Amino acid sequence: MxxxxxxxxxxxxxxxxxxxxxxxxADLAVSPYQPLPGRRVASIKxxxxxxxxxxxxEHRFTYDAQxxxxxxxxxxxxxxxxxxxxxxxxxxVNTRCNMVTSANYxxxxxxxxxxxxxxxxxPDFPKMNRHSCSSNFGFFNSTGVLNRFxxxxxxxxxxxxxxxxxxxxISFDVLREGNDVCGYNKTSVATNGEVREEKSKRYYYSxxxxxxxxxxxxxxxxWGVEQCIPIISRPYRAPYQLAAFGMLGVxxxxxxxxxxxxxxxxxxxxxxxxxxLDNQEYPLSFVDVDERVTVITYCE
Numbered sequence: 001m002x003x004x005x006x007x008x009x010x011x012x013x014x015x016x017x018x019x020x021x022x023x024x025x026a027d028l029a030v031s032p033y034q035p036l037p038g039r040r041v042a043s044i045k046x047x048x049x050x051x052x053x054x055x056x057x058e059h060r061f062t063y064d065a066q067x068x069x070x071x072x073x074x075x076x077x078x079x080x081x082x083x084x085x086x087x088x089x090x091x092x093v094n095t096r097c098n099m100v101t102s103a104n105y106x107x108x109x110x111x112x113x114x115x116x117x118x119x120x121x122x123p124d125f126p127k128m129n130r131h132s133c134s135s136n137f138g139f140f141n142s143t144g145v146l147n148r149f150x151x152x153x154x155x156x157x158x159x160x161x162x163x164x165x166x167x168x169x170i171s172f173d174v175l176r177e178g179n180d181v182c183g184y185n186k187t188s189v190a191t192n193g194e195v196r197e198e199k200s201k202r203y204y205y206s207x208x209x210x211x212x213x214x215x216x217x218x219x220x221x222x223w224g225v226e227q228c229i230p231i232i233s234r235p236y237r238a239p240y241q242l243a244a245f246g247m248l249g250v251x252x253x254x255x256x257x258x259x260x261x262x263x264x265x266x267x268x269x270x271x272x273x274x275x276x277l278d279n280q281e282y283p284l285s286f287v288d289v290d291e292r293v294t295v296i297t298y299c300e
Contacts, residue, residue, distance in 0.1 A: 053079030152228035218243035
């Protein structure tokens with residue numbers, strides 16, 4: 001019965017998205033949002049070892065006639081800790097989770113809707129399998145950046161994002177060096193009223209210009225601001241992107257390179273990742289300082 005109910009929910013999700021598509025022509029839709037210039041990324045795939053298994057995060061992109069992001073379809077393999085009963089004792093084991101997601105972007109004047117569905121399967125714990133679908137909504141201002149999306153609001157200097165926040169709970173100050181996002185400061189308020197402050201790592205950039213339509217620093221989580229939106233709060237596994245496609249304003253102009261760490265004597269140490277570029281300096285792959293491997297393909 002539970003499996004039948006899950007299948008019914010999934011079918012309703014698909015019907016919901018299909019219904020929206022029937023009433024909507026992506027190629028003719030009008031919006032103040034303008035996509036990032038540059039070579040269009042067709043897919044991005046990140047792999048790394050975590051919790052005892054190879055995690056795979058693969059996302060495939062399609063675009064409308066105006067080169068705006070249209071769909072994101074993702075297949076993820078995630079190894080995650082699960083609490084189980086072991087002869088009357090609670091135990092934690094790492095297990096495989098397969099996640100399939102799809103997201104559709106709808107541009108309706110100032111309004112942006114992202115409709116998405118998520119299917120989660122635990123091969124070793126099928127009772128934990130689930131399906132869900134929903135939509136998040138936001139609004140572009142006249143300059144084509146999001147003033148608000150879901151429960152998050154955004155403050156800009158013209159089109160340069162300065163701050164993101166939710167109502168009275170959490171805020172992010174975006175830190176930049178030139179146009180490159182080099183980290184963020186996070187402030188959150190606990191239920192007991194305690195104010196907590198957190199600083200991200202310090203990031204630095206290669207001399208290579210980013211000649212694509214995709215901001216890798218946002219995808220890697222350098223901005224932090226999308227933590228304000230629960231469904232896309234986790235970098236690499238988010239079912240859709242906002243900042244990476246320029247919806248939150250000015251993006252990082254160069255390809256991110258690594259992390260700046262300060263030693264006990266106060267000296268900066270630079271840990272550098274490794275980009276592989278083609279003969280026109282378009283990125284093909286990146287291995288970061290934590291040995292996560294990201295591979296990029298293009299539409300043409």
